[in-house]
Amino acid sequence: MENYGINGHQQLFDYITEYRNKGLKYDLKKKLFGQQVAAKVILKAVTGFMNNINPKKPLVLSLHGWTGTGKNFASQLIAENIYQKGMTSNFVHLFTATAHFPHEAHINKYKTQLLEWIRGNVSICPRSMFIFDEMDKMHPGLIDSIKPYLDFYNNLDGVSYRQAIFIFLSNAGGEKIVQVALDFWKLGKERFQIHLKHLETALSLSVFNNKNSGLWHTSLIDKNLVDYFVPFLPLEYKHIIQCGWSEMARKGHVPNKKVVIKMARDLNYFPKEERVFSLQGCKTISSRLDFYI
Ligand SMILES: Nc1ncnc2c1ncn2[C@@H]1O[C@H](COP(=O)(O)OP(=O)(O)OP(=O)(O)O)[C@@H](O)[C@H]1O
Ligand SMILES: [Mg+2]
Numbered sequence: 001m002e003n004y005g006i007n008g009h010q011q012l013f014d015y016i017t018e019y020r021n022k023g024l025k026y027d028l029k030k031k032l033f034g035q036q037v038a039a040k041v042i043l044k045a046v047t048g049f050m051n052n053i054n055p056k057k058p059l060v061l062s063l064h065g066w067t068g069t070g071k072n073f074a075s076q077l078i079a080e081n082i083y084q085k086g087m088t089s090n091f092v093h094l095f096t097a098t099a100h101f102p103h104e105a106h107i108n109k110y111k112t113q114l115l116e117w118i119r120g121n122v123s124i125c126p127r128s129m130f131i132f133d134e135m136d137k138m139h140p141g142l143i144d145s146i147k148p149y150l151d152f153y154n155n156l157d158g159v160s161y162r163q164a165i166f167i168f169l170s171n172a173g174g175e176k177i178v179q180v181a182l183d184f185w186k187l188g189k190e191r192f193q194i195h196l197k198h199l200e201t202a203l204s205l206s207v208f209n210n211k212n213s214g215l216w217h218t219s220l221i222d223k224n225l226v227d228y229f230v231p232f233l234p235l236e237y238k239h240i241i242q243c244g245w246s247e248m249a250r251k252g253h254v255p256n257k258k259v260v261i262k263m264a265r266d267l268n269y270f271p272k273e274e275r276v277f278s279l280q281g282c283k284t285i286s287s288r289l290d291f292y293i
Contacts, residue, residue, distance in 0.1 A: 019046075019047075019050040019051075019081065019082055020081040020082075021047050021050070021051075021081075023080075023081045024042075024043060024046060024047070024077065024078065024081040025043055027077045027080070027081065028042060028043055028074070028077060031073075031077060031246070032070050032073065032074055032077065033070070033235070033239040033242040033243060033282075034069075034191070034233060034235050034236065034238075034239040034242075035069065035070055035074070035232055035233060036191075036192060037194060037195065037196050037199065037231055037233065038063070038065075038070075038074060038230045038231060038232050038233075039074075040196070041196060041228050041230045042061070042074060042078065042228075042230060045059065045061060045227060045228045045230075046059070046078055046081075046082075046165075049165070050082070054162075055162050055163065056152050056162065057150065057151060057152045057153075057161075057162060057225075057227075058149065058150060058161050058162055058163070058164040058165060058166055059164075059165045059166070059227055060150050060166045060167075060168070060225055060226050060227050060228075061165075061166070061167045061168070061226070061227065061228050061230055062135070062167075062168040062170070062226045062228070062229050062230065063075070063167065063168065063169050063170070063230045063232060064170055064171070064172055064173040064174060064177065064203055064229060064230065064231055064232065065171070065173075065174050065177055065231060065232025065233065065234075066171065066174040066175075066177065066178055066232065066233075066234045066235075066277075066281060067171060067174070067280060067281055067283060068235070068278070068280045068281020068282050068283030068284070069232040069233065069234060069235055069281045069282075070232060070235075070281070070282070071169045071232055072133065072169060074230075074232075075087075075131050075167050075169065078129075078165075078167070079092045079129060079131075082127070082129065082165075083129070090125075091121070091125045091127065091128045091129060092128075092129045092131070093117070093118075093121065093128065093129065093130045093131065094131045094133065095114070095130070095131065095132050095133065096133040096134055097132070097133065097134035097135065097136075097137040097138040097139075098134055098137055101114075101138060101139060101142060104139060107139050107141050107142060110139075110142055111141070111142060111145045114142065114145065114146065115145060115146070118130060118146065118149060118161075119156075119157070119159055122149075122159055122160075122161055122164050123158075123159045126160060126161075126162075126163035126164065127163045127164070127165075128163075128164050128165075129164070129165040129166075129167070130164065130165070130166050130167070131166075131167045131168075131169065132166070132167070132168050132169065133169045134169070134170065135168040135169055135170040135172070136170040136171060136172045143220060146166075147220065147223070147225060149161045149164070149166075150166060150220075150225040150226075151223070151225060168226070173203040173204075173229075173231070174232075176199075176203060177199055177203065177231050177232065177233060177234070178234050178277065180194065180198055180199055181194065181233050181234055181277065182271075182276070182277075184198075185276055191233070191236070194233065196231070199231040200229065200231075203229050203231055204221070204229060234277035234278065234281070235277065235278045235281045235282060236276060236277060236278065237264060237269065237275070237276075237278070239278070239282065240264040240267060240278050240282060240285070241260055241261065241264050243282035243285050244259075244260035244263050244264055244285055244289060245260050247282075247285050247286050247289055248260065248289060248293070251286075251289065251293075253293060256293075259289070259292045259293060262292055263285065263288055263289055263291075263292045266288075267279070267280065267284075267288075268280070
């Protein structure tokens with residue numbers, strides 16, 4: 001862990017920016033494509049929490065959905081509107097289950113390290129953010145061990161976790177979300193007509209019912225420690241075009257319609273016949289574009 005020295009606090013404030021409510025709203029609207037349901041929940045949850053000077057518990061968000069639909073990307077947008085340095089801030093911590101906690105045999109070591117890491121960092125900066133990627137691949141025992149931090153405690157061993165933000169990312173429930181989106185499409189309804197209420201039940205049930213999911217094994221859910229379940233919809237062709245367009249610009253090219261269309265058409269979609277939803281979302285676009293440029 002980094003040593004902030006005598007001027008630690010001074011340094012601390014250099015890193016944290018004022019929460020940019022308008023910035024987050026703008027980013028979610030302009031940069032995150034096709035996720036109107038997730039955008040709305042995230043904005044409401046984060047703004048409510050950041051404006052609350054005395055939250056009773058840390059903010060816990062659980063982001064769910066098909067691959068490449070923007071879960072990591074949305075976490076990045078949240079981080080960028082809270083911390084000047086965004087994901088590279090010293091106060092943002094990203095854990096990936098398979099990379100950081102790969103061996104079940106070492107679970108006790110991971111537990112100690114993880115708890116120490118969270119405690120140490122929150123005592124330096126109460127407004128710390130912890131992102132757990134591949135939450136569905138995380139050992140249930142490890143999830144269980146962080147539970148006290150997510151709960152309504154004044155403080156634990158002299159450290160208060162109430163200003164902290166925990167974000168869980170997983171594909172759990174992704175198939176159920178896809179099913180809802182497919183049903184809407186089959187009925188000829190528009191995507192914007194899909195609201196949280198259509199996805200909420202499917203999501204919570206599938207997370208519960210999936211016995212392979214670490215989330216299911218723990219009491220994270222029945223103890224109501226997760227404040228918001230955030231569903232990410234599968235992306236359509238038009239969103240792939242949007243991703244391609246912004247990715248080309250990000251790579252320093254003048255976005256080219258022909259190139260983006262060619263790239264988007266070559267991707268795989270499902271159902272096979274109708275080609276409605278992108279199989280890999282926007283995930284492979286960055287590397288694929290290099291082939292077409
Ligand atoms: N909805 C979206 N709007 C804009 N860009 C997106 C969106 N979804 C994905 N992308 C782009 O694709 C990249 C990969 O997406 P991301 O890593 O956020 O997917 P994910 O949902 O976390 O997928 P996985 O479940 O496989 O981890 C992002 O960095 C971003 O550039
Ligand atoms: Mg991801």
